[in-house]
Amino acid sequence: MRKNAGKGFVTNTKYTEKKWKLYINRLLGLFFIFVICFTGVILGNERSRAQLPNDISTEILEIAEVFQKEKINIQEWKLYGRKNVYKIRDLVAFQKEVNRLKQNMGHLSWNVMEEEDQWKAVGTYYNDLLKQEETLQLITTHTNTSTTSYVLYEITGYGWEKPVATEIINNFHSNLTNISHEDFEIFSCMTGDFSDKIDGDLQNTTNILLDAFSAQKVEEIQEDTFVSVSAYTDAWNNVLPTHQGKMNLQIGLRTQGMGDKTTVIVGTPIITVEY
Missing domain, CATH: 3.30.360.40 (YwmB-like)
Incomplete structure (x- = not known):
């Protein structure tokens, strides 16, 4: 009788140990799942904070925050990039620069005007998904003694949804790089009403x-x-x-x-x- 009781005690002890091991393994599994999910949330938050690279201007976002705080209805907003172009001295150089811009900004529809005192190329595009307008202009004014040229890139957004606005702002700066690797003067403007x-x-x-x-x-x-x-x-x-x-x-x-x-x-x- 005692021998059987001893065997029963050993069997129960092994059974209990197996249950504890199974329980601990489940806890460890849940713990690792929690760690993975928590890490994903943290990384997701970091990505959302970093939607705009550090070298991208954020003034328009700050203006929008003030408009929303003061309950001003945002109608439209614009970003401009402007830079002088010093390499254009004649019509041939102007046409060469237009062809380069057409190649780098192929999604735009172009209209080129060559008048007596001014050469002007205008590329336009409307993104129906983002409700975004783009205009790129290369303008050269010339006299008998000198020429002055500049590039003006403008992007317009309507209303305000921050995820959409963030994408438009990223597109704006990406396109500036496609237009030229030189620095642009950046202008931000927002219109609203109350x-x-x-x-x-x-x-x-x-x-x-x-x-x-x-x-x-x-x-x-x-x-x-x-x-x-x-x-x-x-x-x-x-x-x-x-x-x-x-x-x-x-x-x-x-x-x-x-x-x-x-x-x-x-x-x-x-x-x-x-x-």
């Missing part, structure tokens, strides 16, 4: 926006239905000199009267649309 004034009159609204951009006023034009302010903020590096000091931010507000919508335009370093 039905009610944020707080009081146009001047108060302007001050709220200046505070939102941590900007100091440099110059101002003020009328009853229109305010235009040039300002400077330490947040952005692109700076232009003025008689009153350096600036890198412009804010324009216009209203048609009581109860009408107020149009807001913000640009850096300057506003690049008519207002």
Whole structure:
């Protein structure tokens, strides 16, 4: 009887050990699954933070954040890249540069105009999926003694969805590289509106926006239905000199009267649309 009891005890002990080993293996398996999933989430978050490379300008994103914070409806926004072209001295050189741009920006539809005092090539494209417009211009003005040439690349987005905007911004900078490996002057501009004034009159609204951009006023034009302010903020590096000091931010507000919508335009370093 005791021998059988001893065998039963050993058998139960081995059974218990097997159960514990199985239980521990399951726990380890769950632990490793958790680690893999957690790592994936972390990496995913890092990728979303790094959607824009470090060398890409993010001013338009910051302007959009201010518009959304102040409940300004975003209508459209633009990015411009501009650079001088010094190698064009005659029509042959102009045509050669046009052919190079056509090759590097093959998705654009082109129109070339060769007039007496100006040569101009314009490439355009509309991306229906992203609701994005592109325009690339090569312009040469010439006299008997000199020529001046520059490239202007413009991209326009409508409304605001951040994932779409991020893709458009990446496309913009990628296309700048296709156009030229030299540096461009970058301009950012956003247009929106709101039905009610944020707080009081146009001047108060302007001050709220200046505070939102941590900007100091440099110059101002003020009328009853229109305010235009040039300002400077330490947040952005692109700076232009003025008689009153350096600036890198412009804010324009216009209203048609009581109860009408107020149009807001913000640009850096300057506003690049008519207002």
